[in-house]
Amino acid sequence: MTTVRATLRRRADLATVVTDLANAKGWRWQDRLNDAGAASFVLAGDDPDLALIEPSDFVVIEVDGTAVFTMVVRELERVALDPGEEAAQLTTVTGLSSVAVLDEVLVYGIRPLWCWPVEDDRLFSWPAFDYDDSAWPRPAVLARWDDPTYWAEGSVVGAPPAPTDFPDPDGTWMWADSGTWQYAPAGTCYFRGVFDVPAAYNKVGIYFAADDIGHIYFDGQRIGDNTWSLDNWRTYNETIEVTPGLHVIGVEATNAYDPASDASGDHNPGGVLCTVYGLGAGGERAEVLLRSDAQWVVLPYPDPPPGMTPGEVIGHCVREAQARGGLAGVTLSFSDDVDSDGTAWPLLGDVSTKIGYDLLTFVKELANTYIDFAMAPGSLTLHAWVHDGRGTNTGVALHPATDPTDPASGNLRVLKYNRVL
């Protein structure tokens, strides 16, 4: 006969049994894939175990001696007066599976709460302020922004000399160091430039152009685009209110394939041109804070695009929450590089979510596409796997009784289908 045992534990000391809930009745528990399961049980109103239950306590359920489910106690429902019902003497204890502790903390923005511009979305990707770009090389500086030799070669003879309205006379074009001022391979490169806004400024003016196509990000948020044009090529510009301190510009730039020039290696340059000014009180351009030059870093022609692994994303959130004092005792069985079974994580080009979502909601979002996750029974070890990676083919067969006179010849009692057409 199958036996079930349930024990009350303190979150801070899961290994120690506070009490054996031997008198509890009506046990129900359900473990759900990539979600917080639920559990409940009932105690008599005068059961002394009730007084032992404290907020955040856990109940570990064992089946035949194996810990199979951990419940975090969330609610007690006690009927104090109900003369018509025997149930009035009972208290129902309900809760969720232990992975629900992830809903105790939120996804925060990268920067301090008082910083401008205000963040709405938390981005886990290469333009994010906290992305590790330490392995990215420096770009090559190609030419001054209006260098006539840069603009009067090959297929673009007669083209206007760069964007007509770029304001920085000392602005320079940059590209990966595989490019020259004459030619760069077609494809996409990723650039990051970090700059410091002095206390004297609360606004910056951003001027940006790309040859051929560029998307620009400020502190991780996509703010605009620019595309090379033979006729009336104009600079993208934007004024942004900021708080003093470090900020980051990200640029994703694509040098388009030019059939004639690329076949001959003749003249198809790629370039990024960007200058950031600190703006004075009247909005005038007061000081250059960042210019597209060798102070930036670039990731040339990556395949796939840069990003973060699911392990890095969850790790960021958990470590940040723990730094704020949340998620006490939670540990991870996976790393930035591999999942809980040692399988390499995929690199995700752009993971983002709304700031203010709780971490359980965010991890469930990730589980729609990228991961499986669960908390190990009897512990606070969070497991995460590559999508569909939780579990194995056990070989267990569920089937109806093969001998009508012997119920034990099968293990399936009820079988239902729900087909969605």
Add this chain to the structure above:
Amino acid sequence: MPANALLVRWVGGWLEVTHPPAITTYGRREAFLDLSAQQSEYEARRLAEAQLVAVAGVRTATAVDVAPVGPADLPFVAYGTGDYVGVPNWAGTAQATRVVALAGAVDDNGQVTFSVDLSDQVT
């Protein structure tokens, strides 16, 4: 209802992502996917395609109550959530199917029962 043509909102605008074989089989069925925090078209498209794989076809959820014979088929011990077990499919053929929810209950007499949800979770 299956969906095989997703209208997707991301930071940079709108995308349409379709599943042509499912459209051929079932006719066009559109749905909206809000990815308004996604800043990369590449990733938004990848997310939408992954969603389509899950929702473009007919989905069948299977629910069973089991009475284990011994430790070798004891739920939570012999198999758990995320594992695959053999179960008769819609056509009656045994097929390895993934456990998406696993539940236990103990009645007032101490009798333990188990129920298992398999394959697609239809919500």
